[in-house]
Amino acid sequence: MITGGGMGRINSVVDSAPLYVRGLIATFSFTILFLILKKEYIFIYIILFSLLIIFLLYKIKKYILINKINNDKIIESKVSQVEAQIVFDSSESLSNLSKFIEKRSSGKPRTTYELRVIYKNGEISGTLGFKGPESVIEAEVFRAALPTLIPGVRIRRLVINSTDAGGSSMQEHTGVKGEDGRTGMIYLGRRLDSPVPAPVYLSMNDIEGHVGVYGSTGSGKSTTLSVISRRLRRTGIDVLVIDWTGEYGWLKSQGFEVLDPQRGDLPVDVLSCDKVSWRSLAIEALVRALDLTEPQTFMLQQAVEDGAASLREVYERIGSLPEASKWDREVKRALLRKLGLLFAGGVDRAFRGCKFPGGKSVVVNVSALRGYYARRTYVMLLLSMLFTVRASEYSPGMKPSPLVVVVDEAHNVSSQIFMTILSESRKYGLHLVYATQSPAIIGDQALLNTNTKIVHSIRSQKDKRVIIDSLGLSDAWMERLDKLPRGSAILQKASEGKPVLVEIDAERES
Ligand SMILES: Nc1ncnc2c1ncn2[C@@H]1O[C@H](COP(=O)(O)OP(=O)(O)OP(=O)(O)O)[C@@H](O)[C@H]1O
Numbered sequence: 001m002i003t004g005g006g007m008g009r010i011n012s013v014v015d016s017a018p019l020y021v022r023g024l025i026a027t028f029s030f031t032i033l034f035l036i037l038k039k040e041y042i043f044i045y046i047i048l049f050s051l052l053i054i055f056l057l058y059k060i061k062k063y064i065l066i067n068k069i070n071n072d073k074i075i076e077s078k079v080s081q082v083e084a085q086i087v088f089d090s091s092e093s094l095s096n097l098s099k100f101i102e103k104r105s106s107g108k109p110r111t112t113y114e115l116r117v118i119y120k121n122g123e124i125s126g127t128l129g130f131k132g133p134e135s136v137i138e139a140e141v142f143r144a145a146l147p148t149l150i151p152g153v154r155i156r157r158l159v160i161n162s163t164d165a166g167g168s169s170m171q172e173h174t175g176v177k178g179e180d181g182r183t184g185m186i187y188l189g190r191r192l193d194s195p196v197p198a199p200v201y202l203s204m205n206d207i208e209g210h211v212g213v214y215g216s217t218g219s220g221k222s223t224t225l226s227v228i229s230r231r232l233r234r235t236g237i238d239v240l241v242i243d244w245t246g247e248y249g250w251l252k253s254q255g256f257e258v259l260d261p262q263r264g265d266l267p268v269d270v271l272s273c274d275k276v277s278w279r280s281l282a283i284e285a286l287v288r289a290l291d292l293t294e295p296q297t298f299m300l301q302q303a304v305e306d307g308a309a310s311l312r313e314v315y316e317r318i319g320s321l322p323e324a325s326k327w328d329r330e331v332k333r334a335l336l337r338k339l340g341l342l343f344a345g346g347v348d349r350a351f352r353g354c355k356f357p358g359g360k361s362v363v364v365n366v367s368a369l370r371g372y373y374a375r376r377t378y379v380m381l382l383l384s385m386l387f388t389v390r391a392s393e394y395s396p397g398m399k400p401s402p403l404v405v406v407v408d409e410a411h412n413v414s415s416q417i418f419m420t421i422l423s424e425s426r427k428y429g430l431h432l433v434y435a436t437q438s439p440a441i442i443g444d445q446a447l448l449n450t451n452t453k454i455v456h457s458i459r460s461q462k463d464k465r466v467i468i469d470s471l472g473l474s475d476a477w478m479e480r481l482d483k484l485p486r487g488s489a490i491l492q493k494a495s496e497g498k499p500v501l502v503e504i505d506a507e508r509e510s
């Protein structure tokens with residue numbers, strides 16, 4: 001990379017002239033030199049000539065590289081739904097981005113990428129267009145991932161050209177007005193890092209791409225979740241709060257219905273639902289939630305695939321399996337002990353029968369279920385059910401009415417289904433707003449697929465590191481992140497790349 005001021009100026013003069021003009025000037029200077037200089041100064045002439053050749057070769061190499069990238073197969077679409085404006089430090093970083101896109105595009109057949117490069121005054125910049133149903137999410141993934149994955153590439157701005165850039169549009173389902181009259185916004189609080197108090201809103205687009213709330217215990221996560229839940233409901237959007245700790249019952253006064261799974265309000269025995277095929281889903285959820293070993297998984301799989309019509313029947317079938325060997329007996333008993341946790345008194349009604357939440361806002365009081373494993377299994381089965389029903393009802397072009405699922409203490413249910421919802425459910429109108437004290441446990445993939453992040457005070461070094469990298473913050477935040485006052489947070493929205501400091505307003509209604 002050439003950085004010096006003098007060299008930079010020479011570069012910009014050379015770059016502004018077309019290649020053939022540069023060649024003509026070089027030949028002309030060469031002839032003049034030859035005529036002026038006497039034969040005994042021939043060595044000066046040779047040195048100058050060599051320098052000129054080296055310089056020209058360097059320029060031609062860059063020119064060829066950029067044209068090659070421009071002509072690559074990446075270019076497929078004419079109009080991009082989302083465009084990222086990019087600045088490159090060097091031609092190497094441009095070439096690395098090109099390789100990254102090629103690799104990524106083979107795993108994303110539904111998204112097309114268009115990279116256009118501008119090479120001007122010694123600077124390389126350009127736009128990367130995204131087209132396809134997941135273009136907005138994909139652009140956000142690039143924005144979040146590039147600073148860490150490819151040094152020297154910076155996304156300056158994302159421009160969304162089409163309102164139909166991906167899946168359902170929450171905007172169509174809400175007419176609520178924010179303080180300043182903007183529709184489809186929910187009020188979050190006020191900015192702390194601006195000289196004048198400025199209100200901060202979350203747009204429906206910010207929520208559609210999922211919202212993650214992170215922070216150590218007592219930092220204000222649950223308060224932020226309840227602020228978002230009740231303000232979202234006021235916009236007319238259905239919200240389902242999974243209440244892990246029993247803190248959200250008060251939302252009843254805000255128009256939510258409180259469901260008690262222990263009383264059988266929302267049973268999740270997916271095997272007894274007849275809507276879609278649930279078998280693999282049930283196995284996946286049970287294996288993850290109950291930490292089953294491989295032999296236990298195998299035994300469970302056989303019982304489920306044998307055609308058991310309910311979870312209870314699976315439990316009974318396993319109970320009546322013959323015990324051919326000591327090994328069989330041990331696997332069977334350990335599995336029964338774990339499954340038995342779902343049928344103990346006090347929780348069994350949550351796993352008996354199958355009901356879908358109707359079109360209204362509810363708080364599912366999971367905290368009432370006795371036992372960590374029963375609670376975890378219940379939530380994973382519920383998430384699986386919500387996802388699969390929506391996926392099975394979806395057809396291309398349809399705009400399903402949105403449902404926002406609010407999950408506190410999300411590290412407890414971090415699983416394949418959680419990841420699937422984050423990466424695939426946008427088009428089905430299913431959106432997550434979750435909180436966790438440990439971004440490190442939920443993992444990089446979950447963070448990458450969460451477009452809006454609200455970061456409260458974090459004390460753990462490991463979690464601080466993960467969040468700082470994910471938001472692209474400077475290392476100075478390692479010192480500052482644990483000093484954020486309760487209720488204050490760094491907010492990075494889907495619609496604006498630059499993080500801002502906000503104070504979440506838990507009081508005011510908008
Ligand atoms: N934005 C806010 N404005 C005023 N008070 C707040 C705000 N956020 C949190 N608090 C207060 O801070 C305390 C802790 O908040 P909260 O329960 O939301 O934290 P948390 O991160 O969910 O903690 P935990 O990890 O223990 O669940 C509560 O007493 C709450 O009233």
Ligand SMILES: [Mg+2]
Nearest residue numbers: 221222223408
């Ligand atoms: Mg909490």
